Amino acid sequence: MDWDWDSAAASLPLLLEGLLVTVELTLLGSVLAYALGIVFALLRRARIPVLSPVTAGVVEFIRSTPLLIQIFVLYYLIEPAIGLKLSGFVTGVIALGVHYACYTADVYRAGIEAVPAGQWEAAVALNLPRRRVWTGVVLPQAIPRVVPALGNYTISMFKEVPLLLAIGVLDVLNRAKQVGAETFRVIEPYTLAGLLFLVVSLPASILVRKVERRVGQL
Amino acid sequence: MSDSSEMIRFDQVVKRFGELVVLDELNFRVGRGEFVSLIGPSGSGKTTILRLLMTLERVDGGTIHVGGECLSHRVKEGRLVPADERHLRSARKRIGMVFQHFNLFPNMNVRQNIVEAPLRVLGLSKEEADARAAQLLQLVGLADKMDAHPARLSGGQQQRVAIARALAMRPQVLLLDEVTSALDPELVAEVLAVLKEIAAGTDITILCVTHEMEFARHVSDRVLMFDHGRILEDAPPDELFTAPTQERTRTFLKAVLERG
Numbered sequence: 289m290d291w292d293w294d295s296a297a298a299s300l301p302l303l304l305e306g307l308l309v310t311v312e313l314t315l316l317g318s319v320l321a322y323a324l325g326i327v328f329a330l331l332r333r334a335r336i337p338v339l340s341p342v343t344a345g346v347v348e349f350i351r352s353t354p355l356l357i358q359i360f361v362l363y364y365l366i367e368p369a370i371g372l373k374l375s376g377f378v379t380g381v382i383a384l385g386v387h388y389a390c391y392t393a394d395v396y397r398a399g400i401e402a403v404p405a406g407q408w409e410a411a412v413a414l415n416l417p418r419r420r421v422w423t424g425v426v427l428p429q430a431i432p433r434v435v436p437a438l439g440n441y442t443i444s445m446f447k448e449v450p451l452l453l454a455i456g457v458l459d460v461l462n463r464a465k466q467v468g469a470e471t472f473r474v475i476e477p478y479t480l481a482g483l484l485f486l487v488v489s490l491p492a493s494i495l496v497r498k499v500e501r502r503v504g505q506l
Numbered sequence: 507m508s509d510s511s512e513m514i515r516f517d518q519v520v521k522r523f524g525e526l527v528v529l530d531e532l533n534f535r536v537g538r539g540e541f542v543s544l545i546g547p548s549g550s551g552k553t554t555i556l557r558l559l560m561t562l563e564r565v566d567g568g569t570i571h572v573g574g575e576c577l578s579h580r581v582k583e584g585r586l587v588p589a590d591e592r593h594l595r596s597a598r599k600r601i602g603m604v605f606q607h608f609n610l611f612p613n614m615n616v617r618q619n620i621v622e623a624p625l626r627v628l629g630l631s632k633e634e635a636d637a638r639a640a641q642l643l644q645l646v647g648l649a650d651k652m653d654a655h656p657a658r659l660s661g662g663q664q665q666r667v668a669i670a671r672a673l674a675m676r677p678q679v680l681l682l683d684e685v686t687s688a689l690d691p692e693l694v695a696e697v698l699a700v701l702k703e704i705a706a707g708t709d710i711t712i713l714c715v716t717h718e719m720e721f722a723r724h725v726s727d728r729v730l731m732f733d734h735g736r737i738l739e740d741a742p743p744d745e746l747f748t749a750p751t752q753e754r755t756r757t758f759l760k761a762v763l764e765r766g
Contacts (some may be wrong), residue, residue, distance in 0.1 A: 410609035413560050414623035414675065415598045424622065428613040 296476040299467040306463030307484050313380050314446040320385025322438060325392030350390040356451050359383045363455045378455040390447050395437045399430035433503055439496035443489050460484055513538045513573060513679060520567030521554055524749060528554045529735045539709040543722035546732030552715040556681040560603045561594045570581040573600050573678060602677030606684040608664045617652045620671045642670035646700045657759040662693030666700055682714040718764055723747050731755045
């Protein structure tokens with residue numbers, strides 16, 4: 289099969305539209321994953337009867353099952369069961385966010401454990417309230433160190449967005465599929481879709497590595 | 507029960523770490539405003555005493571009183587029960603601690619380190635807390651380091667900030683845990699000079715775990731010699747350093763002085 293520059297160019301506008309959706313999903317999913325991850329990490333650590341073990345169980349369950357199945361279950365089972373009619377986009381944000389929160393929770397846990405015991409002891413000696421120990425002493429030290437790891441999960445999430453094709457989200461890959469169905473040319477749109485992923489994730493990886501070096505100097 | 511001149515009282519205090527008995531039915535008292543140095547070989551339980559007082563560890567037996575109030579236990583329906591977090595928070599108000607490794611908060615500058623607890627715990631206004639910080643930095647000789655970052659300070663300077671931070675809470679009892687042990691030799695003197703000034707200028711009760719015998723001799727009202735979780739000797743410094751009654755004290759002092 290030979291490469292046709294004209295159909296490649298023709299498919300580009302739709303693909304870029306799809307890329308925008310993919311980036312939006314990744315950014316919103318990341319915000320959810322970062323926020324929820326810290327909640328999971330703190331809940332597991334707090335050793336609250338029932339709540340902490342349940343959180344631990346849910347986190348382990350989500351980490352041990354494929355994201356694609358979770359997307360299906362959320363969209364076709366959970367949402368109808370509780371009477372919610374969410375779009376594929378919103379479902380995608382929730383699925384990606386919750387799934388990756390189970391990984392970022394572990395990242396936060398490691399970051400929190402890396403804060404030296406002496407910091408906790410100094411906080412106790414100053415009689416700081418529990419909440420302030422977290423917000424003023426522990427998290428401000430733990431979070432900067434885990435920013436690179438969080439960034440890597442965002443890149444990873446970006447590359448998993450095409451799974452949302454399964455519930456009809458018009459991301460880059462779905463747009464490529466659409467173009468292919470309309471023009472009967474598949475090489476150009478799929479190749480371009482792949483290149484578009486590269487164009488975003490490569491600079492993002494370089495950025496994460498730069499941040500990593502800076503954090504290493506903290 | 508206790509007279510008003512008594513600040514700290516240990517009654518039959520036991521502390522174990524697993525099988526290891528660190529403190530074995532320890533009894534001692536410290537008077538209000540006294541400067542008491544705790545000396546002895548490492549592992550003899552000196553630091554554990556400070557950590558129990560700071561409520562960083564819990565007693566396994568016996569009771570600890572500070573300022574007439576029970577630290578380790580509270581009274582519930584006429585019986586002593588182990589203290590809960592609320593009781594500990596109230597008991598800790600009287601006590602401050604300076605650590606061997608400073609433990610300044612690296613995410614805050616010098617001023618923020620000092621005003622943090624006065625703002626959040628004592629409820630001081632920003633102006634009051636800043637004024638207190640400025641005054642204490644003056645006292646420890648670091649008035650020009652208000653906005654410096656801890657990482658940019660020498661060990662001796664960091665430790666002086668840590669002293670100011672502890673004093674900002676106006677504690678009645680100050681615990682000094684080997685505060686010069688992590689310092690380069692040439693930085694020890696500046697920290698000891700500050701402590702001497704504080705010891706002379708305030709009525710704070712100070713418990714000081716140290717290997718600086720010259721310093722202990724100079725500032726202490728009393729020196730307690732520890733070995734294996736027991737007090738071997740309890741005497742004014744001139745007595746203990748010149749005429750120890752115990753053979754163990756003699757060999758310990760000899761070893762320390764020869765090293766120095």
